[in-house]
Amino acid sequence: MTPGARLQAVIELLDQVWSGRQPADQLTDAYFKKRRYAGSSDRRNINHVLYQILRRRARLDWWTERSGIAVPQGPRARIIANLALADKAAPDEISTLFSGQIHCPGALDQQELELAESLYGRPLTHADMTRSTALEYPEWMDASFSALWGDRLELEISALNQPAPVDLRVNTLKTTREIAKAELAAQFIETEETALSPLGLRLVGKARLGGTQAFRDGLVEVQDEGSQILALLCGAEPHMTVVDYCAGAGGKSLALAASMALRGRVEGQLYACDISQTRINRMEPRLKRAGAQAVRRKILTGKDDAWIKRAKASADRVLVDAPCTGTGAWRRDPQAKWRFTPDQLDDLLAQQQAILSSAATLVKPGGRLVYATCSLLQEENEQQLFRFLENHSAFSPLPIDHIWSETIGGPPPPTGPCLRLSPASTGTDGFFCTVLQRTP
Numbered sequence: 001m002t003p004g005a006r007l008q009a010v011i012e013l014l015d016q017v018w019s020g021r022q023p024a025d026q027l028t029d030a031y032f033k034k035r036r037y038a039g040s041s042d043r044r045n046i047n048h049v050l051y052q053i054l055r056r057r058a059r060l061d062w063w064t065e066r067s068g069i070a071v072p073q074g075p076r077a078r079i080i081a082n083l084a085l086a087d088k089a090a091p092d093e094i095s096t097l098f099s100g101q102i103h104c105p106g107a108l109d110q111q112e113l114e115l116a117e118s119l120y121g122r123p124l125t126h127a128d129m130t131r132s133t134a135l136e137y138p139e140w141m142d143a144s145f146s147a148l149w150g151d152r153l154e155l156e157i158s159a160l161n162q163p164a165p166v167d168l169r170v171n172t173l174k175t176t177r178e179i180a181k182a183e184l185a186a187q188f189i190e191t192e193e194t195a196l197s198p199l200g201l202r203l204v205g206k207a208r209l210g211g212t213q214a215f216r217d218g219l220v221e222v223q224d225e226g227s228q229i230l231a232l233l234c235g236a237e238p239h240m241t242v243v244d245y246c247a248g249a250g251g252k253s254l255a256l257a258a259s260m261a262l263r264g265r266v267e268g269q270l271y272a273c274d275i276s277q278t279r280i281n282r283m284e285p286r287l288k289r290a291g292a293q294a295v296r297r298k299i300l301t302g303k304d305d306a307w308i309k310r311a312k313a314s315a316d317r318v319l320v321d322a323p324c325t326g327t328g329a330w331r332r333d334p335q336a337k338w339r340f341t342p343d344q345l346d347d348l349l350a351q352q353q354a355i356l357s358s359a360a361t362l363v364k365p366g367g368r369l370v371y372a373t374c375s376l377l378q379e380e381n382e383q384q385l386f387r388f389l390e391n392h393s394a395f396s397p398l399p400i401d402h403i404w405s406e407t408i409g410g411p412p413p414p415t416g417p418c419l420r421l422s423p424a425s426t427g428t429d430g431f432f433c434t435v436l437q438r439t440p
């Protein structure tokens, strides 16, 4: 593809990212599936520019607004700003890329040309920017992040705006970490063992895993190291009854199934529940590949769900991997930053509390309720925990260092009474986790 055609692909992808709610990686996968002519270097380049723009959006828009030039804040203006500010591309170079020729972006109009001229050579980050603009996060989250991190804020937020590594969880239903590592190496995929998860392998450099035998045979699943840790902290064991209450497409259900395995078979009852039929359906091929067909899938119909009533007080472990703002996963989905408003956060908080209350009814005396999010906002984490405890006196939090040494072994990374992971502190996505016990 020519440089202009690659840029046109970025414009089309940005349009898709900004007009829907689907994460950019899913959109790019679908986009390239339909465009087999795009070679691996085209894909790399398009992805690189796409994510650059997603990660710089606040600063690019700040500059466009400051220029006073009336251009709409869309993919074209942001690409022009990125070329002029970050790549130091001169206006005539930008005009060459926006050539108007076949497969290339349409020619620059007068305002766009003025924008390219006005921004050329300026620094991407400017001293007049607010902290939230310079560090690329929504201003309304500033109070929450400041309270949480104090003078670590810049370090933590900057790490959230970097590309993330690809982590794999070794499927112990089928293999061991040593064997999986060797199998991947035989297919020229180099990995290193993750520092915290005893089941994790981190890809060294880039690799296309999907076509490898190790992946097709279900020896490994793509899963961030932090997610692996959350599943391990549930302490699921063979012969238990375990519920993954917000299972989505089954990332953690697969990990729980492996924890419940005896001689390669899931022993006990593992229920993967969700209100989304589409997500539950996406789990099926993954269960098959992993050899975890014993997992029972349940589509929940709300708080009066008949299965929830029947299963009352029956589970040894209930994991609530709650729907959340996803602030901890901004490395993988930078667009998620701009998806929520304060009002939508309020709705989400009410939803999380309702889910926790309903999930709690499933826990048997002496059983455990694990609450986890991939959010870093205290409103969705510690504050939700306190609110839940106020209304559910039968539950009390267990010290996370005890849980860690019982389920993973050794001490956890430095953390408070609940577990907090983040790119800057643990090299994982950002997560929160607390384990509650129902009075025996």
Ligand SMILES: C[S@@+](CC[C@H](N)C(=O)[O-])C[C@H]1O[C@@H](n2cnc3c(N)ncnc32)[C@H](O)[C@@H]1O
Binding pocket: 227, 245, 246, 247, 248, 249, 250, 251, 252, 253, 273, 274, 275, 276, 279, 300, 321, 322, 323, 324, 355
């Ligand atoms: C963070 S995602 C779960 C990710 C999944 N556990 C994994 O590891 O891949 C949250 C999920 O909660 C589900 N959800 C939302 N409201 C729910 C409810 N009231 N009951 C159960 N699941 C719900 C969403 O459909 C979504 O799949």
